[in-house]
Amino acid sequence: MTLSIEQCTDRAEWDAAINAALGHPMQLWGWGQTKAAHNWTVDRVLVKDTAGVLVGSAQLLFRRLPFPFRSLAYIARGPQAAAGCSADVLDAVADYVKSMHRSVVLSIEPDWELDSPPAKALSAEGWRRSPNTILIGRTLILDLQRSEDELLAAMTKKTRQYIRKSGREALSYRRVSREELPGCLAVYRMTAERAGFGIHADGYYLDIFDNLGEHSPVFAAFDGDEVVAFLWLATSAGTAFELYGGMNDAGQNLRANFTLKWTAITAMKERGVRRYDFNGLLNDGVSQFKFGFADHEDMLAGTWDMPLSRLYPVYARALPLARTSVRKTLALVAAAPTALAGLRKRAARNNRPQ
Template sequence: MRSVERGTVFVKVDPETPDSPQPEEPSPDLVSLPAESIQKILRASAWRPSSEQVQFRNTMVLDLRASEDQLLAGMKQKTRYNLRLAERRGVVVRPAGLEDLDRLYRMYAETSLRDGFVIRDRAYYNDAWGTFFNNGLAQPFLAEVEGESVAGLIVFRLGRRAWYLYGMSRELHRELMPAYLLQWEAIRWARREGCEVYDFWGAPDRLDPQDPLWGVYRFKEGFGSRLVSGVGAWDYTVRPRLYWFYTAVLPRVLGLMRLRGRAQTGHAVD
């Protein structure tokens, strides 16, 4: 096998397949076998469910084939209220661009420190975000209060599907609910671009109020989105001993590296 010759330890796949039957899929871009068939094929080929997920196993999706009025009506009352409150209190949402990369990164770094997750350095995001912006595959938005940026997000799109992959905010003016108006404008943009599905990208593995992502889940649910659970990531082991090291020992090393990364991120926003 070429993979063995190249020193591969294992191969990971993450099928875009719900683990249970779903309502009619709005977008025909993704066609796959039923989850049971996928899992049977993987097990028969010596794949195993992975303990390490790359993408979220669960996500929240919104059907964009409805009209704007129908989408608003499908939201939870509190979500509509917060959206309108942001409008009344002077929050303005505008499309952003390459000239806003530094502003977006600084807010993203501030968000990572506040919420306890690790991000990469500025150069990585300048390159990654800039590439998608330049090729028309992503659109950033900024929420501003009296001309000052207080929150932002980046929506990616391909075919008839849009993904909300990055969100960032400052402590400033959070009481004005800018995140709600940001999401609404991103949803409207995705509809104008011809998307039929808005994927909020990510939800807790278990719907438990004690889960760290519970608040994020409730926020996304408020827009009328529904939960979709996938079959998750699967691993094919090429080198068993190194695979054990990677899955049992390396996470501890990465934990230390993440602590160092958080310190570097802190310097970036000082």
């Protein structure tokens, strides 16, 4: 299939294309806009066939690397591709990155099930599995097209009980305004200090909230005017994706995270979002909490590299220090720093993935 690449510089056109394809919120304009303000560059491309029909798209993030590697190209939970076009779209995007950006590698973490045809075809198409995982492939995704009764029935009995119990406490659960975000970030700093993981300055999170707008809802449990727990999402028409969360001692004691998560899930269902991604499962207490909300788990395709330069073997094998530097950079700016080995266990002890 002969495909062409067009850069997209119009936000409305871009977001409309992503939502029409039920793409991931990390492919929305506002997500790339935030990354571009925090040490990345971004390029958004539309992929069309010979008749000018849109068959794919990809928001490309680039991170400068030391000489002579030039840059790393990365697609978070993309690309979007029409049915049967995934391999051709990826080929076109990889050729574009190689010719226009001369990156050493294109790394992807597509939002595809591991056993799906596009994922199964990656190896045969020349893609290589990468150990440099950013977004954890093992996760839990709820089908929000199921009824609330069906969603509740899939939960453990204990989870349903705690939802009812914490919902009866003297707490209110609702969406957070921008003026209330400092209360959430204060809880986040407390959570990070307790669990021992690093976080960004407040400005980073405010940028996400501002740049994603309606695509970045934050929900919180309030004791009067005080935030005792919060849950931050990124959403597209297709997917709601958990970004950050935390609780203070009062929130823990009242098990506010149970009703809070159910509040977020039902709000996304009411919005018409089709799926709710808990963003990663590890062998830890937080994952056990997540498991209480479903009777299954999901495995996505994982992390794959397309070498674009003869220097790729050097980048991948002979320069471990450079690889470590890239992984640390990605962990600070991408959506899941639990991928960084040194932070994985600490980040897993709380309800935040990034």
